[in-house]
Amino acid sequence: MESSTVVVPSEFVFLVGPISFSGPYCQANIVFQLDGTIIAPTDSQPWGKAILQWLEFTKLRGITVQGKGIIDGRGSGWWQDAPYEDPYDDERKLIIPLNSTVQERPPMPVRYELSGKMPSIKPTALRFYGSLNVTVTGITIQNSPQCHLKFDNCMVVVVHDITVSSPGDSPNTDGIHLQNSKDVLIHGSSLACGDDCVSIQTGCSNVYIHNVICGPGHGISIGSLGKDNTKACVSNITVRDIVMHNTMNGVRIKTWQGGSGSVQGILFSNIQVSEVQLPIVIDQYYCDKRTCKNETAAVSLSGISYEKIIGTYTVKPVHLACSDSLPCMGVTLSTIKLKPVQERYHLYDPFCWQTFGELTTPTVPPIACLQIGKPSNNRVQSDHDVC
Numbered sequence: 001m002e003s004s005t006v007v008v009p010s011e012f013v014f015l016v017g018p019i020s021f022s023g024p025y026c027q028a029n030i031v032f033q034l035d036g037t038i039i040a041p042t043d044s045q046p047w048g049k050a051i052l053q054w055l056e057f058t059k060l061r062g063i064t065v066q067g068k069g070i071i072d073g074r075g076s077g078w079w080q081d082a083p084y085e086d087p088y089d090d091e092r093k094l095i096i097p098l099n100s101t102v103q104e105r106p107p108m109p110v111r112y113e114l115s116g117k118m119p120s121i122k123p124t125a126l127r128f129y130g131s132l133n134v135t136v137t138g139i140t141i142q143n144s145p146q147c148h149l150k151f152d153n154c155m156v157v158v159v160h161d162i163t164v165s166s167p168g169d170s171p172n173t174d175g176i177h178l179q180n181s182k183d184v185l186i187h188g189s190s191l192a193c194g195d196d197c198v199s200i201q202t203g204c205s206n207v208y209i210h211n212v213i214c215g216p217g218h219g220i221s222i223g224s225l226g227k228d229n230t231k232a233c234v235s236n237i238t239v240r241d242i243v244m245h246n247t248m249n250g251v252r253i254k255t256w257q258g259g260s261g262s263v264q265g266i267l268f269s270n271i272q273v274s275e276v277q278l279p280i281v282i283d284q285y286y287c288d289k290r291t292c293k294n295e296t297a298a299v300s301l302s303g304i305s306y307e308k309i310i311g312t313y314t315v316k317p318v319h320l321a322c323s324d325s326l327p328c329m330g331v332t333l334s335t336i337k338l339k340p341v342q343e344r345y346h347l348y349d350p351f352c353w354q355t356f357g358e359l360t361t362p363t364v365p366p367i368a369c370l371q372i373g374k375p376s377n378n379r380v381q382s383d384h385d386v387c
């Protein structure tokens with residue numbers, strides 16, 4: 001049987017409420033040909049109380065969303081409603097100058113009192129769940145209430161030549177979010193948003209991201225992992241040939257204290273950064289609440305390579321904060337050339353804590369804080385940490 005095609009024709013704009021295209025009893029290899037524009041409702045009534053996604057494809061074998069069309073979440077009404085409970089990016093703690101007082105939270109938008117009408121749970125614009133052989137190409141996703149494009153429990157995913165576009169100050173609007181997904185290829189895309197351009201969560205392996213433009217946004221991140229003492233497993237991730245401009249972070253790994261599991265086999269290569277606040281970050285003390293208690297358990301980090309990370313930064317070039325009880329091992333740095341945007345500002349030196357590995361070339365600036373070799377106690381991973 002020939003596969004089916006759903007067409008959204010180019011000359012129309014469609015107002016569509018939350019909808020799910022669900023398998024598993026569908027023919028394989030469905031094409032969703034998006035050439036027109038799909039817009040989300042901006043009043044609260046169609047959203048009910050707690051809808052987690054706007055457009056959803058679930059339990060399909062072979063689904064391609066393609067075309068020159070636009071998915072417009074019209075999310076500005078949700079962003080200004082951002083509740084105090086919303087997570088916010090904890091790397092802000094590294095950016096506040098040492099002599100200033102830390103604001104507990106970013107200031108609320110002035111319009112906050114005026115709206116108060118959308119549900120507190122913000123939907124993802126386009127989500128794929130439990131599907132095999134997923135392709136997304138050509139389309140533009142813009143102004144999502146929250147994450148723009150999410151893959152949960154998917155295998156064999158290809159995303160290429162798409163555009164994500166939201167303001168840099170739109171809260172929690174990740175570009176592409178991967179969770180429990182394997183064999184993922186993302187390339188040839190431009191991602192501008194208010195959170196991570198790409199976020200790689202637990203259960204992901206064999207992910208290859210290349211030739212992506214990122215900014216504004218918070219960079220490309222693995223994590224956050226291990227929240228609420230959970231186990232996280234991420235392996236075999238390659239991020240290369242990336243251009244980042246005006247982002248909070250460049251390439252980042254973030255884990256919570258108290259987690260378990262491991263992150264291993266990570267390569268960040270040929271990352272061009274310009275005016276990036278923190279180009280290289282490992283933060284094993286991530287915390288987006290006001291206070292997090294110290295815990296000895298940690299997600300294990302090993303086999304992490306950074307090569308050809310070149311460009312300019314505005315706060316600190318390298319921040320590697322690993323766990324006291326489970327230091328990072330096998331962290332390799334080569335051809336790192338990072339200069340402050342304004343030469344006359346020294347800003348912060350590279351920072352390392354419990355980070356072991358090797359420098360295979362001289363670096364700019366010198367990263368003297370990296371500990372060469374392995375930790376003396378040769379940390380032991382307990383069985384429950386093994387992925």
